[in-house]
Amino acid sequence: SSEVSDGEQRRWTLNDFDIGKPLGRGKFGHVYLAREKRSNHIVALKVLFKSQLQQSQVEHQLRREVEIQSHLRHPHILRLYGYFYDQAYLFLCLYIIRIYPCIKRVYLILEYAPKGELYKELQKCKYFSERRAATYVASLARALIYCHGKHVIHRDIKPENLLIGAQGELKIADFGWSVHTFNRRRTMCGTLDYLPPEMVESVEHDASVDIWSLGVLCYEFLYGVPPFEAKEHSDTYRRIVQVDLKFPPKPIVSSAAKDLISQMLVKDSTQRLPLHKLLEHPWIVQNAEPSGVYRG
Ligand SMILES: CC(C)NC(=O)[C@H]1CCC[C@H]1Nc1nc(Nc2ccc(C(=O)N(C)C3CCN(C)CC3)cc2)ncc1C(F)(F)F
Numbered sequence: 648s649s650e651v652s653d654g655e656q657r658r659w660t661l662n663d664f665d666i667g668k669p670l671g672r673g674k675f676g677h678v679y680l681a682r683e684k685r686s687n688h689i690v691a692l693k694v695l696f697k698s699q700l701q702q703s704q705v706e707h708q709l710r711r712e713v714e715i716q717s718h719l720r721h722p723h724i725l726r727l728y729g730y731f732y733d734q735a736y737l738f739l740c741l742y743i744i745r746i747y748p749c750i751k752r753v754y755l756i757l758e759y760a761p762k763g764e765l766y767k768e769l770q771k772c773k774y775f776s777e778r779r780a781a782t783y784v785a786s787l788a789r790a791l792i793y794c795h796g797k798h799v800i801h802r803d804i805k806p807e808n809l810l811i812g813a814q815g816e817l818k819i820a821d822f823g824w825s826v827h828t829f830n831r832r833r834t835m836c837g838t839l840d841y842l843p844p845e846m847v848e849s850v851e852h853d854a855s856v857d858i859w860s861l862g863v864l865c866y867e868f869l870y871g872v873p874p875f876e877a878k879e880h881s882d883t884y885r886r887i888v889q890v891d892l893k894f895p896p897k898p899i900v901s902s903a904a905k906d907l908i909s910q911m912l913v914k915d916s917t918q919r920l921p922l923h924k925l926l927e928h929p930w931i932v933q934n935a936e937p938s939g940v941y942r943g
Contacts, residue, residue, distance in 0.1 A: 862911025
Protein backbone atom coordinates (compact mmCIF):
# COMPACT_ATOMS: atom_id res chain seq x y z
CA SER A 648 0.00 0.00 0.00
CA SER A 649 3.05 2.24 0.09
CA GLU A 650 2.56 2.84 -3.64
CA VAL A 651 -0.65 4.80 -3.10
CA SER A 652 -0.15 6.21 0.31
CA ASP A 653 3.39 7.57 0.35
CA GLY A 654 2.26 10.28 -2.01
CA GLU A 655 5.12 9.89 -4.48
CA GLN A 656 4.07 12.00 -7.45
CA ARG A 657 3.92 9.17 -10.00
CA ARG A 658 1.93 9.30 -13.23
CA TRP A 659 -1.31 7.47 -12.57
CA THR A 660 -3.52 6.09 -15.33
CA LEU A 661 -6.82 4.27 -15.30
CA ASN A 662 -4.98 1.03 -16.07
CA ASP A 663 -3.40 1.16 -12.61
CA PHE A 664 -6.82 0.38 -11.09
CA ASP A 665 -9.47 -2.34 -11.04
CA ILE A 666 -12.79 -0.47 -10.91
CA GLY A 667 -15.40 -1.80 -8.45
CA LYS A 668 -18.99 -0.88 -7.56
CA PRO A 669 -20.27 2.68 -7.83
CA LEU A 670 -20.42 4.39 -4.44
CA GLY A 671 -22.74 7.14 -5.59
CA ARG A 672 -22.75 10.50 -7.28
CA GLY A 673 -20.80 13.53 -6.14
CA LYS A 674 -21.70 16.99 -7.36
CA PHE A 675 -19.49 16.80 -10.45
CA GLY A 676 -19.39 13.11 -11.25
CA HIS A 677 -19.50 9.53 -10.08
CA VAL A 678 -17.46 7.84 -7.39
CA TYR A 679 -16.32 4.21 -7.70
CA LEU A 680 -14.69 1.76 -5.38
CA ALA A 681 -11.33 0.84 -6.93
CA ARG A 682 -8.22 -1.19 -6.17
CA GLU A 683 -4.73 -0.07 -7.16
CA LYS A 684 -3.33 -3.15 -8.90
CA ARG A 685 0.27 -3.15 -7.68
CA SER A 686 -0.43 -2.47 -4.01
CA ASN A 687 -3.97 -3.93 -3.79
CA HIS A 688 -4.82 -0.70 -1.92
CA ILE A 689 -8.56 0.01 -1.89
CA VAL A 690 -9.41 3.60 -2.84
CA ALA A 691 -12.34 5.70 -3.99
CA LEU A 692 -12.03 7.01 -7.53
CA LYS A 693 -13.98 10.21 -8.15
CA VAL A 694 -14.53 10.82 -11.88
CA LEU A 695 -15.16 14.43 -12.82
CA PHE A 696 -16.20 15.40 -16.31
CA LYS A 697 -13.90 18.18 -17.44
CA SER A 698 -16.56 19.59 -19.74
CA GLN A 699 -18.90 20.18 -16.79
CA LEU A 700 -16.00 21.60 -14.77
CA GLN A 701 -15.19 24.03 -17.59
CA GLN A 702 -18.82 25.05 -17.93
CA SER A 703 -19.07 25.86 -14.25
CA GLN A 704 -15.59 27.47 -14.06
CA VAL A 705 -14.69 25.44 -10.97
CA GLU A 706 -11.50 24.19 -12.54
CA HIS A 707 -9.39 26.58 -10.43
CA GLN A 708 -11.39 25.47 -7.37
CA LEU A 709 -10.61 21.82 -8.21
CA ARG A 710 -6.91 22.63 -8.64
CA ARG A 711 -6.93 24.35 -5.22
CA GLU A 712 -8.87 21.41 -3.68
CA VAL A 713 -6.27 18.94 -4.99
CA GLU A 714 -3.35 21.16 -3.97
CA ILE A 715 -4.69 21.63 -0.44
CA GLN A 716 -6.13 18.19 0.32
CA SER A 717 -3.14 16.27 -1.07
CA HIS A 718 -0.87 17.96 1.49
CA LEU A 719 -3.08 17.38 4.55
CA ARG A 720 -2.37 14.34 6.73
CA HIS A 721 -4.78 13.86 9.65
CA PRO A 722 -6.88 10.90 10.92
CA HIS A 723 -10.08 12.98 10.54
CA ILE A 724 -9.30 14.37 7.09
CA LEU A 725 -9.95 12.21 4.03
CA ARG A 726 -6.71 11.59 2.13
CA LEU A 727 -6.31 12.66 -1.48
CA TYR A 728 -3.54 10.47 -2.91
CA GLY A 729 -3.33 11.91 -6.39
CA TYR A 730 -5.16 12.64 -9.59
CA PHE A 731 -4.87 12.13 -13.32
CA TYR A 732 -6.49 13.18 -16.54
CA ASP A 733 -7.81 10.69 -18.99
CA GLN A 734 -8.29 11.57 -22.61
CA ALA A 735 -10.98 9.53 -24.32
CA TYR A 736 -10.20 10.03 -27.97
CA LEU A 737 -12.59 9.90 -30.86
CA PHE A 738 -11.28 7.53 -33.46
CA LEU A 739 -9.86 8.97 -36.64
CA CYS A 740 -12.47 11.09 -38.33
CA LEU A 741 -13.18 9.91 -41.84
CA TYR A 742 -12.60 13.16 -43.67
CA ILE A 743 -9.95 14.82 -41.48
CA ILE A 744 -6.96 12.68 -40.50
CA ARG A 745 -6.89 14.05 -36.98
CA ILE A 746 -7.63 12.87 -33.47
CA TYR A 747 -9.89 15.02 -31.36
CA PRO A 748 -9.58 14.80 -27.58
CA CYS A 749 -13.30 14.59 -27.00
CA ILE A 750 -14.07 13.98 -23.31
CA LYS A 751 -11.39 14.87 -20.87
CA ARG A 752 -12.05 13.40 -17.45
CA VAL A 753 -10.32 14.19 -14.21
CA TYR A 754 -9.93 11.33 -11.74
CA LEU A 755 -9.28 11.98 -8.05
CA ILE A 756 -7.68 9.10 -6.14
CA LEU A 757 -9.20 9.41 -2.68
CA GLU A 758 -9.27 7.49 0.59
CA TYR A 759 -12.20 5.06 0.77
CA ALA A 760 -14.44 5.61 3.82
CA PRO A 761 -16.04 2.19 4.42
CA LYS A 762 -18.98 3.38 6.55
CA GLY A 763 -20.22 5.93 4.05
CA GLU A 764 -21.83 9.32 4.32
CA LEU A 765 -22.60 10.97 7.63
CA TYR A 766 -25.67 12.87 6.39
CA LYS A 767 -27.36 9.54 5.58
CA GLU A 768 -26.57 8.28 9.08
CA LEU A 769 -28.03 11.50 10.58
CA GLN A 770 -31.18 11.15 8.45
CA LYS A 771 -31.54 7.54 9.63
CA CYS A 772 -31.05 8.36 13.34
CA LYS A 773 -32.92 11.72 13.13
CA TYR A 774 -30.47 13.09 15.69
CA PHE A 775 -27.46 11.79 17.65
CA SER A 776 -26.93 11.13 21.36
CA GLU A 777 -24.91 13.74 23.24
CA ARG A 778 -21.97 11.33 23.47
CA ARG A 779 -21.99 10.64 19.75
CA ALA A 780 -22.39 14.35 18.87
CA ALA A 781 -19.64 15.41 21.28
CA THR A 782 -17.26 12.72 19.96
CA TYR A 783 -17.83 13.89 16.38
CA VAL A 784 -17.53 17.60 17.26
CA ALA A 785 -14.29 17.03 19.20
CA SER A 786 -12.72 15.06 16.32
CA LEU A 787 -13.72 17.75 13.82
CA ALA A 788 -12.31 20.44 16.12
CA ARG A 789 -8.97 18.58 16.19
CA ALA A 790 -8.98 18.30 12.37
CA LEU A 791 -9.78 22.02 12.03
CA ILE A 792 -7.04 22.99 14.53
CA TYR A 793 -4.66 21.03 12.28
CA CYS A 794 -5.98 22.79 9.12
CA HIS A 795 -5.88 26.26 10.68
CA GLY A 796 -2.33 25.55 11.84
CA LYS A 797 -1.52 25.19 8.14
CA HIS A 798 -3.48 28.37 7.28
CA VAL A 799 -6.15 26.28 5.57
CA ILE A 800 -9.81 27.14 6.15
CA HIS A 801 -12.39 24.57 5.07
CA ARG A 802 -15.35 26.98 4.80
CA ASP A 803 -17.86 24.28 3.98
CA ILE A 804 -18.28 22.13 7.10
CA LYS A 805 -21.67 20.40 6.83
CA PRO A 806 -23.03 16.82 7.15
CA GLU A 807 -22.84 16.22 3.36
CA ASN A 808 -19.08 16.78 3.44
CA LEU A 809 -18.39 14.26 6.20
CA LEU A 810 -17.67 10.56 5.70
CA ILE A 811 -17.33 7.71 8.19
CA GLY A 812 -14.13 5.63 8.45
CA ALA A 813 -13.78 1.92 9.26
CA GLN A 814 -13.81 2.50 13.05
CA GLY A 815 -16.79 4.86 12.87
CA GLU A 816 -14.56 7.94 12.97
CA LEU A 817 -15.45 11.08 11.00
CA LYS A 818 -13.46 12.23 7.98
CA ILE A 819 -13.71 15.74 6.57
CA ALA A 820 -13.86 15.46 2.78
CA ASP A 821 -14.45 17.78 -0.16
CA PHE A 822 -12.05 20.69 0.25
CA GLY A 823 -13.65 22.29 -2.78
CA TRP A 824 -14.35 25.51 -0.87
CA SER A 825 -11.21 25.53 1.24
CA VAL A 826 -8.73 28.36 0.92
CA HIS A 827 -5.11 28.78 1.83
CA THR A 828 -4.92 32.04 3.69
CA PHE A 829 -1.52 33.49 4.34
CA ASN A 830 -0.68 36.17 6.83
CA ARG A 831 -0.43 39.37 4.78
CA ARG A 832 2.56 40.49 6.82
CA ARG A 833 4.70 37.72 5.36
CA THR A 834 3.58 38.25 1.80
CA MET A 835 3.78 42.04 1.67
CA CYS A 836 7.56 42.03 1.52
CA GLY A 837 7.96 43.34 5.01
CA THR A 838 6.08 46.59 5.02
CA LEU A 839 2.42 47.03 5.95
CA ASP A 840 2.62 50.81 5.72
CA TYR A 841 0.92 51.10 2.37
CA LEU A 842 -1.98 48.67 3.09
CA PRO A 843 -5.48 50.03 3.70
CA PRO A 844 -7.20 48.98 6.98
CA GLU A 845 -9.43 46.33 5.40
CA MET A 846 -6.45 44.51 3.93
CA VAL A 847 -4.47 44.63 7.13
CA GLU A 848 -7.51 43.29 8.98
CA SER A 849 -8.39 40.95 6.07
CA VAL A 850 -11.89 40.97 7.49
CA GLU A 851 -13.61 38.68 5.06
CA HIS A 852 -12.64 35.08 5.81
CA ASP A 853 -10.65 33.99 8.71
CA ALA A 854 -10.49 30.60 10.43
CA SER A 855 -13.36 31.55 12.74
CA VAL A 856 -15.81 30.82 9.91
CA ASP A 857 -15.15 27.13 10.61
CA ILE A 858 -15.96 27.63 14.32
CA TRP A 859 -19.38 29.03 13.36
CA SER A 860 -20.03 26.11 10.96
CA LEU A 861 -18.96 23.60 13.60
CA GLY A 862 -21.47 25.22 16.00
CA VAL A 863 -24.22 24.86 13.39
CA LEU A 864 -23.18 21.24 12.86
CA CYS A 865 -23.23 20.52 16.62
CA TYR A 866 -26.78 21.92 16.83
CA GLU A 867 -27.87 19.79 13.85
CA PHE A 868 -26.29 16.65 15.38
CA LEU A 869 -28.37 17.19 18.55
CA TYR A 870 -31.68 18.44 17.10
CA GLY A 871 -31.66 16.88 13.60
CA VAL A 872 -32.17 20.29 11.94
CA PRO A 873 -29.82 23.26 11.52
CA PRO A 874 -30.47 26.24 13.88
CA PHE A 875 -31.45 28.90 11.33
CA GLU A 876 -33.51 26.74 8.98
CA ALA A 877 -36.44 28.55 7.33
CA LYS A 878 -38.69 28.02 4.32
CA GLU A 879 -37.33 30.98 2.35
CA HIS A 880 -33.64 31.74 1.77
CA SER A 881 -34.28 35.35 2.79
CA ASP A 882 -35.62 34.17 6.16
CA THR A 883 -32.63 31.93 6.73
CA TYR A 884 -30.32 34.82 5.82
CA ARG A 885 -32.09 37.12 8.33
CA ARG A 886 -32.02 34.48 11.09
CA ILE A 887 -28.27 33.99 10.57
CA VAL A 888 -27.32 37.68 10.60
CA GLN A 889 -29.53 38.24 13.65
CA VAL A 890 -28.18 35.03 15.23
CA ASP A 891 -31.79 34.07 15.93
CA LEU A 892 -30.74 31.00 17.97
CA LYS A 893 -33.58 29.06 19.63
CA PHE A 894 -33.38 25.67 21.35
CA PRO A 895 -36.58 23.59 20.90
CA PRO A 896 -38.02 21.79 23.99
CA LYS A 897 -37.61 18.40 22.21
CA PRO A 898 -35.34 16.48 21.99
CA ILE A 899 -34.08 17.24 25.48
CA VAL A 900 -30.52 18.58 25.29
CA SER A 901 -28.22 19.37 28.24
CA SER A 902 -27.57 22.99 29.16
CA ALA A 903 -23.84 22.28 28.78
CA ALA A 904 -24.40 21.49 25.09
CA LYS A 905 -26.51 24.64 24.63
CA ASP A 906 -23.81 26.66 26.38
CA LEU A 907 -21.14 25.39 23.97
CA ILE A 908 -23.31 26.10 20.90
CA SER A 909 -24.10 29.60 22.22
CA GLN A 910 -20.36 30.32 22.54
CA MET A 911 -19.73 29.27 18.93
CA LEU A 912 -22.69 30.95 17.20
CA VAL A 913 -21.55 34.48 18.00
CA LYS A 914 -21.85 37.21 15.37
CA ASP A 915 -18.54 38.88 16.21
CA SER A 916 -16.08 36.33 14.79
CA THR A 917 -13.36 37.41 17.25
CA GLN A 918 -15.62 36.45 20.16
CA ARG A 919 -16.32 32.85 19.05
CA LEU A 920 -14.96 30.11 21.32
CA PRO A 921 -11.49 29.17 19.99
CA LEU A 922 -11.23 25.51 18.94
CA HIS A 923 -8.62 24.61 21.57
CA LYS A 924 -10.97 26.05 24.23
CA LEU A 925 -13.81 23.94 22.77
CA LEU A 926 -11.80 20.80 23.57
CA GLU A 927 -11.71 21.92 27.23
CA HIS A 928 -15.44 22.73 27.43
CA PRO A 929 -17.23 20.62 30.12
CA TRP A 930 -19.75 19.20 27.61
CA ILE A 931 -16.91 17.91 25.39
CA VAL A 932 -14.79 16.69 28.34
CA GLN A 933 -17.76 14.80 29.84
CA ASN A 934 -19.19 13.35 26.61
CA ALA A 935 -16.57 12.96 23.87
CA GLU A 936 -14.73 9.67 23.45
CA PRO A 937 -11.02 10.56 23.73
CA SER A 938 -10.17 8.35 20.73
CA GLY A 939 -12.59 10.24 18.48
CA VAL A 940 -14.30 6.91 17.82
CA TYR A 941 -17.94 6.55 18.88
CA ARG A 942 -18.68 2.87 19.57
CA GLY A 943 -22.39 3.28 20.35
C1 LIG B 1 -17.57 14.04 0.62
C2 LIG B 1 -18.29 14.15 -0.70
C3 LIG B 1 -19.16 15.40 -0.76
N1 LIG B 1 -19.14 12.99 -0.84
C4 LIG B 1 -18.87 12.07 -1.78
O1 LIG B 1 -17.94 12.18 -2.51
C5 LIG B 1 -19.87 10.93 -1.87
C6 LIG B 1 -20.40 10.82 -3.29
C7 LIG B 1 -20.64 9.39 -3.53
C8 LIG B 1 -19.88 8.59 -2.49
C9 LIG B 1 -19.23 9.57 -1.55
N2 LIG B 1 -17.78 9.59 -1.71
C10 LIG B 1 -17.01 8.68 -1.02
N3 LIG B 1 -17.61 7.64 -0.38
C11 LIG B 1 -16.85 6.76 0.30
N4 LIG B 1 -17.45 5.68 0.92
C12 LIG B 1 -18.74 5.23 0.85
C13 LIG B 1 -19.78 5.97 0.28
C14 LIG B 1 -21.07 5.46 0.25
C15 LIG B 1 -21.33 4.20 0.81
C16 LIG B 1 -22.72 3.68 0.81
O2 LIG B 1 -23.50 4.00 1.68
N5 LIG B 1 -23.15 2.83 -0.14
C17 LIG B 1 -22.31 2.43 -1.22
C18 LIG B 1 -24.52 2.39 -0.05
C19 LIG B 1 -24.57 0.87 0.09
C20 LIG B 1 -26.04 0.44 0.15
N6 LIG B 1 -26.77 0.92 -1.03
C21 LIG B 1 -28.18 0.48 -0.92
C22 LIG B 1 -26.74 2.40 -1.17
C23 LIG B 1 -25.32 2.90 -1.27
C24 LIG B 1 -20.30 3.47 1.39
C25 LIG B 1 -19.00 3.99 1.41
N7 LIG B 1 -15.51 6.86 0.40
C26 LIG B 1 -14.88 7.89 -0.23
C27 LIG B 1 -15.61 8.81 -0.97
C28 LIG B 1 -14.88 9.96 -1.67
F1 LIG B 1 -15.24 11.14 -1.10
F2 LIG B 1 -13.58 9.78 -1.56
F3 LIG B 1 -15.20 10.01 -2.96
